[in-house]
Amino acid sequence: MNSIKRCQRIMSLFIVLFIAGMIALVVKIQRESSFYMMNSEKRILGMVYDRSGNVLFDGTLEEGDTSKYGYNYFVDVGNIIGDDKGQMDNTLVAQNLESLNNYSFSDGVVQEGGQAAIYTTLDHKANRAVYDAFAGNDGCAVAYNYKNGEILICTSLPSLDVTNGYEDIDQFRNATLMCKALYGTVPGSTQKVSTVISAMEIMGVDKLYAKSYNCSGQYTNQSGDVIDCHELYGHGTLNIQQAVEKSCNPFFAQLIEDEDLPFNQLKKMYQQLGYTLNGDEKTYIDIDGIRCETASTTIVNPHEFRTQWGCIGQGDTLVSPMQLMMWQSAIANGTGKVTLPHLIDKITNIHGKVTETAHTLHTEQLFSRRTANAVKQILTTNGANNYSYQIYGYELGVKSGTAQVDEGKKENSLLVGFVDDSKFPIAFCVVLEDKDSTYLKPEYITQVMLDSLHADLIG
Amino acid sequence: MDNPISYVFSCLFVLLAHAAMLVNVFINGSYSSFSDALLLAGAVLILDMAYFIAMLFFRQSSHTIDFMLILILNMSVIFQSCFGGVHFAAKHYITAIAALFACRGGYLLCRNHKWIQQQRKYFYIAIAVLILAILTLTGSRSMWIHIGSATIQPSEFIKPLFVLACATTISEQQKKHKVLCFNVVYENTALFGLIMVICLLQWWCRDLGSLPTFVGIYISGFMLRICYPKAKLSKKSFIIAGILLAVTALLAMKFAPDYAKERLHSDIWNDRDGTGYQQSRALIAIADGGWFGKGPGKGGLCNVFAHDNDIVFATICEEWGLLYGLMMICVLLIMIAIPLINPPRSYFHGTMAAGICAAFTVQMALNIFGSCNMIPFTGVTIPFISAGGSSMIVSGFMIGMLCATQSPYFSAPAAGKRNRLPAGRRQKI
Numbered sequence: 019m020n021s022i023k024r025c026q027r028i029m030s031l032f033i034v035l036f037i038a039g040m041i042a043l044v045v046k047i048q049r050e051s052s053f054y055m056m057n058s059e060k061r062i063l064g065m066v067y068d069r070s071g072n073v074l075f076d077g078t079l080e081e082g083d084t085s086k087y088g089y090n091y092f093v094d095v096g097n098i099i100g101d102d103k104g105q106m107d108n109t110l111v112a113q114n115l116e117s118l119n120n121y122s123f124s125d126g127v128v129q130e131g132g133q134a135a136i137y138t139t140l141d142h143k144a145n146r147a148v149y150d151a152f153a154g155n156d157g158c159a160v161a162y163n164y165k166n167g168e169i170l171i172c173t174s175l176p177s178l179d180v181t182n183g184y185e186d187i188d189q190f191r192n193a194t195l196m197c198k199a200l201y202g203t204v205p206g207s208t209q210k211v212s213t214v215i216s217a218m219e220i221m222g223v224d225k226l227y228a229k230s231y232n233c234s235g236q237y238t239n240q241s242g243d244v245i246d247c248h249e250l251y252g253h254g255t256l257n258i259q260q261a262v263e264k265s266c267n268p269f270f271a272q273l274i275e276d277e278d279l280p281f282n283q284l285k286k287m288y289q290q291l292g293y294t295l296n297g298d299e300k301t302y303i304d305i306d307g308i309r310c311e312t313a314s315t316t317i318v319n320p321h322e323f324r325t326q327w328g329c330i331g332q333g334d335t336l337v338s339p340m341q342l343m344m345w346q347s348a349i350a351n352g353t354g355k356v357t358l359p360h361l362i363d364k365i366t367n368i369h370g371k372v373t374e375t376a377h378t379l380h381t382e383q384l385f386s387r388r389t390a391n392a393v394k395q396i397l398t399t400n401g402a403n404n405y406s407y408q409i410y411g412y413e414l415g416v417k418s419g420t421a422q423v424d425e426g427k428k429e430n431s432l433l434v435g436f437v438d439d440s441k442f443p444i445a446f447c448v449v450l451e452d453k454d455s456t457y458l459k460p461e462y463i464t465q466v467m468l469d470s471l472h473a474d475l476i477g
Numbered sequence: 478m479d480n481p482i483s484y485v486f487s488c489l490f491v492l493l494a495h496a497a498m499l500v501n502v503f504i505n506g507s508y509s510s511f512s513d514a515l516l517l518a519g520a521v522l523i524l525d526m527a528y529f530i531a532m533l534f535f536r537q538s539s540h541t542i543d544f545m546l547i548l549i550l551n552m553s554v555i556f557q558s559c560f561g562g563v564h565f566a567a568k569h570y571i572t573a574i575a576a577l578f579a580c581r582g583g584y585l586l587c588r589n590h591k592w593i594q595q596q597r598k599y600f601y602i603a604i605a606v607l608i609l610a611i612l613t614l615t616g617s618r619s620m621w622i623h624i625g626s627a628t629i630q631p632s633e634f635i636k637p638l639f640v641l642a643c644a645t646t647i648s649e650q651q652k653k654h655k656v657l658c659f660n661v662v663y664e665n666t667a668l669f670g671l672i673m674v675i676c677l678l679q680w681w682c683r684d685l686g687s688l689p690t691f692v693g694i695y696i697s698g699f700m701l702r703i704c705y706p707k708a709k710l711s712k713k714s715f716i717i718a719g720i721l722l723a724v725t726a727l728l729a730m731k732f733a734p735d736y737a738k739e740r741l742h743s744d745i746w747n748d749r750d751g752t753g754y755q756q757s758r759a760l761i762a763i764a765d766g767g768w769f770g771k772g773p774g775k776g777g778l779c780n781v782f783a784h785d786n787d788i789v790f791a792t793i794c795e796e797w798g799l800l801y802g803l804m805m806i807c808v809l810l811i812m813i814a815i816p817l818i819n820p821p822r823s824y825f826h827g828t829m830a831a832g833i834c835a836a837f838t839v840q841m842a843l844n845i846f847g848s849c850n851m852i853p854f855t856g857v858t859i860p861f862i863s864a865g866g867s868s869m870i871v872s873g874f875m876i877g878m879l880c881a882t883q884s885p886y887f888s889a890p891a892a893g894k895r896n897r898l899p900a901g902r903r904q905k906i
Contacts, residue, residue, distance in 0.1 A: 022820050025827030028697050029834040033814055036838040043849055051764035057746060058761040126767045
């Protein structure tokens with residue numbers, strides 16, 4: 019009888035293994051069925067809304083149907099919200115198709131009345147105002163609440179209204195289908211914020227404040243290369259506060275060469291801030307599935323032009339406007355921790371039940387509270403001294419930058435900063451491309467942005 | 478018949494199950510002509526009744542497996558008749574009837590364990606003949622023999638023969654022979670040689686799909702050998718066997734043909750219109766069907782190649798729902814698990830039941846998990862469910878072997894007397 023039992027045990031083993039596989043299959047199908055249906059031709063997508071319930075994407079629209087919404091109604095969010103047509107991959111809709119799918123395994127594809135939706139944190143009205151403020155110039159603007167991480171503004175020009183379709187795709191201007199806020203751009207002097215943070219962390223706040231260097235209009239470094247200052251006759255002797263306000267290149271070149279700023283520690287600090295150095299593999303910041311490039315630069319030798327030029331924010335240094343804005347949150351909060359941005363506030367299923375809600379997340383400590391507060395002091399002083407008459411009504415911490423692009427043929431104008439107000443905690447970054455081709459200034463766009471947000475959020 | 482009430486109720490259960498499916502076909506089905514559905518219903522119910530009557534002529538200890546067999550066969554006929562719109566799948570119906578006959582054949586052949594163990598040399602010969610047929614008659618490195626419009630897959634017929642080879646040689650475990658310094662059991666060596674030949678044949682024919690089924694049967698036989706009474710069973714034996722199996726699997730993966738390696742690494746969603754076409758469509762179809770399906774004949778997977786065999790589980794789930802698909806699998810599992818409830822009464826029959834169980838579970842796993850992208854996709858069938866004459870007849874034959882484990886025959890009947898039932902056992906249904 020024992021021998022028969024052995025046979026039964028062997029049979030049981032095969033049957034149990036098979037049943038375990040079947041259970042795994044049912045679980046897999048339950049969990050992934052929405053994904054499968056997203057890859058079918060039968061999908062019915064839901065809606066994407068802004069924070070006030072305005073539509074940012076309508077999955078029920080027929081292709082080319084422009085009658086339901088006004089002309090170019092979606093143009094300000096076209097390349098960040100995107101659509102499901104496959105032309106844009108790095109957009110909210112493309113990366114969250116499953117959440118928008120009006121399908122469940124129990125109910126099947128819901129042809130009408132499905133309530134699958136994504137409620138974003140964006141403010142469509144303010145976003146549109148910022149888009150219009152660019153007056154057709156290229157660039158991008160991004161702003162978020164540095165306390166809770168809600169992205170309120172994210173517009174990038176040129177853009178498109180996805181309801182117009184892609185028939186004229188050959189006529190689209192360069193970078194129409196990408197949200198520039200997510201991709202690296204030469205940061206110009208806004209990079210100096212990172213250099214100041216790094217120097218403060220390595221030297222200590224007091225020691226950096228005690229440092230002063232002379233600017234005579236240009237500086238010849240130890241390798242014999244010349245770093246020019248935008249002030250032809252120089253700024254004279256400057257301390258760190260003055261250097262940031264004047265955005266003095268020779269000051270920062272001398273700071274990089276300073277023996278009190280060990281180069282290896284500087285590299286480590288840059289890496290801690292999130293830079294990939296010297297051609298290392300690029301990494302990405304995930305924002306609700308959307309990939310945002312992390313900063314990159316080349317620093318190999320403190321006495322070399324390329325390194326100093328990189329720390330000043332030119333050359334092959336690239337930082338996405340989103341990341342420039344994120345660093346501002348660590349300064350504005352006074353904690354040294356970046357508040358991670360998010361676009362999705364909540365997601366509802368086909369029955370309208372909330373299935374996911376956003377949570378505020380922070381990075382680990384990137385730099386000390388003392389450094390954060392000291393940099394905050396420098397930036398708010400800069401804001402008060404140099405920008406209060408251009409952007410009025412707000413107590414700002416600001417750093418501007420001018421980035422040479424296309425091998426110096428064009429210059430982009432950047433402005434990063436934050437509002438030092440606990441009731442209106444906004445960090446932002448504005449990039450205006452080819453600044454010499456327009457009368458417009460990023461300060462104006464920032465003013466429009468803050469005014470629109472203030473009207474919507476505070477009233 | 479010891480228990481006619483039980484028999485009648487079992488008949489009613491099968492009839493009701495089929496009637497319920499047919500009602501679903503009539504109400505929810507997609508058919509162009511009502512007569513198509515009517516023809517299907519008539520064919521299914523007539524086959525049920527005919528089989529119930531025919532069963533009365535076979536005196537068995539238990540008819541449970543027979544009832545499960547007719548239940549699953551006619552379920553299969555209904556499923557196959559609904560793919561792409563309700564019609565009567567006459568070819569599948571005929572192969573189902575052939576499977577019922579094959580089942581009887583398997584039962585009659587295997588119920589006398591003493592007699593069949595004496596015939597084991599013929600199984601080796603039959604396997605050798607089939608291998609030769611594959612090598613000579615199938616054409617260029619193929620598993621199929623084409624006779625006119627019909628095709629036969631000889632490798633399918635090797636499966637029950639291999640189960641029988643494993644089972645009929647089990648009693649030889651005690652006969653060890655000293656060869657050099659080793660104790661050798663000739664039968665084990667022969668069996669090992671046989672599985673190696675089958676592996677090489679499958680590799681040569683570039684059809685590795687059935688290979689795991691043979692390996693499954695061999696593993697069940699091997700495990701029962703090392704657990705054989707008086708065998709020196711030790712953890713060491715198991716560990717060595719496990720290591721050998723792992724090494725073999727690694728070598729197999731290394732030397733597998735390119736197309737097989739490709740399947741190990743392919744991303745079906747990135748190659749939806751290439752190598753992942755069938756699997757991605759199968760998964761979409763299951764998702765589209767949901768729990769309760771779109772309705773008989775209303776599926777779209779019928780336009781995909783091999784919808785009625787390689788990805789048949791998905792086709793059924795799309796039209797009938799995942800719940801029905803799972804119920805179908807439950808019926809198959811219950812059928813092969815009957816020996817767990819009503820144990821075989823000889824080690825030969827036990828070994829045979831284990832081999833059949835291994836063959837069926839491995840084959841179902843390969844088909845279902847393969848089509849659902851849990852394991853590499855192979856072109857094997859689900860016993861009784863997939864279309865295919867060779868598979869259907871062989872599956873029927875193996876179920877007949879399983880029936881024999883339930884109603885064994887222990888002594889030769891005296892002249893003029895009917896077969897004796899085992900002493901002390903009541904008839905079970």
